[in-house]
Amino acid sequence: MFVESTSNAKSFTAMLDQFKEHIAQKFPESASGKTLLAVSGGVDSMVLLHLYHALKLDFAVAHCNFQLRGTESNLDEKLVIDFCKKYNIPCFVERFDTMQILESRKVSIQIAARELRYNWFKQICIDYDYQFIATAHHLDDQTETFLINFTRGTGIDGLVGIPEKNENIIRPMLNFSREEILHYATENGVEWREDQSNATTKYLRNKMRHLVLPVLKEENTEFLKSFQNTLHHLKQTQLLANDAVAFFEKECVQMIENQLEFDLDKAQDFSNKKHYLLQVLKRYGFSSADEIEKICLSEAGKVLKNDQFTILKDRKKLIVFEEKSISNIIFCIKSKDDVLSLPFFMNISEVEKEGFNSDKCTIFVNSNLLKWPLILRRKQTGDYFQPFGMNGIKKVSKFFKDEKLSKIQKDNTWILENGDGKIIWIVGLRADDRFKITSNNQQNYKITLNQ
Structure with missing residues (x-):
């Protein structure tokens, strides 16, 4: 028409x-x-x-x-x-x-x-x-x-x-x-x-x-005008609510390495905690206050998922992260001169006979024991190694448990593997004792992680 x-x-x-x-x-x-x-x-x-x-x-x-x-x-x-x-x-x-x-x-x-x-x-x-x-x-x-x-x-x-x-x-x-x-x-x-x-x-x-x-x-002949007034009041209330949520976020929420962490102890200071959590978690596709309350009360290790994000209960925290399957990704280091740039910078260099000061980002190994290429990968079922300073072997899963690592920390940990399949280093956590330097007459390498 x-x-x-x-x-x-x-x-x-x-x-x-x-x-x-x-x-x-x-x-x-x-x-x-x-x-x-x-x-x-x-x-x-x-x-x-x-x-x-x-x-x-x-x-x-x-x-x-x-x-x-x-x-x-x-x-x-x-x-x-x-x-x-x-x-x-x-x-x-x-x-x-x-x-x-x-x-x-x-x-x-x-x-x-x-x-x-x-x-x-x-x-x-x-x-x-x-x-x-x-x-x-x-x-x-x-x-x-x-x-x-x-x-x-x-x-x-x-x-x-x-x-x-x-x-x-x-x-x-x-x-x-x-x-x-x-x-x-x-x-x-x-x-x-x-x-x-x-x-x-x-x-x-x-x-x-x-x-x-x-x-x-x-x-009401003035209905639309009355509705505009109601809408104005609702928007003012919405602003007040948004300010309250912003204060809650400032006190209880922090972003650490692309994951959101809620401090549940601090959240106790807020009345109706689950609804404050809900207002933040809505942005990540979670919309049920009851489900959020349930995971808050659950034991460590419980998860709540949607198509894109996962909430993990980790002792006194809720951790929100995006699911990305990278368990099958590996990186190769073909020789001493091959500098790794992904997923982080890692390089290998010769070192003097004295002054081996290890820390969480640096280990020293007997170069004669290395077999190329070295492989950087995620944890696999059945992995074991000999933690530095110990005589016996230990399952990597048991090591993670003893270190009290969260699920996210476990999933984000990298393992440096020798060409013969032996683990050289749980990167950033513990070197393997089998590759330690035992004599100053050997040629030695320093492996450095630059995060």
């Missing part, structure tokens, strides 16, 4: 001035930067386009044709292209084979369209140096999102609704209602097209729009 205003009014409404002031206050960086407008052809996005053009901002238009409505989709595309041609506005158009993508991905139309749309927008920004993506979400959209999240069950993050800014995505029309947008469009001769699917109640959002919101507005 094509809609065109019958009004010939030339004057701009107060909305233009309000929009200009809103941009200056909330999005000043976009006023001077390059912005990509997401324009569907509906009234909301066409008014956004009209406002940006009226303010002479630096922008281009991106239109997605999902080819789901046949001729109607193509007419939407034509409307956007014609407007841009008329006013010499850069315009990007992409036609997606949405149905084929739906069949291959097995996701809903809404999810598929959103992913296609935003992935394409972001690629345009990269290719053509646009700093911002602007969408035409408005106050009614915000209210519908609140109601949807409310009915499904959510925390405060879900109740505050659609953010005004999210990375480089901005939503400069959230302060304006659909009624104000329609009034601006009709008064200023803005052309737009209606998507007839928006009139049905097939989808939950449409049910909220056509069945719930009208009742609320009928009961």
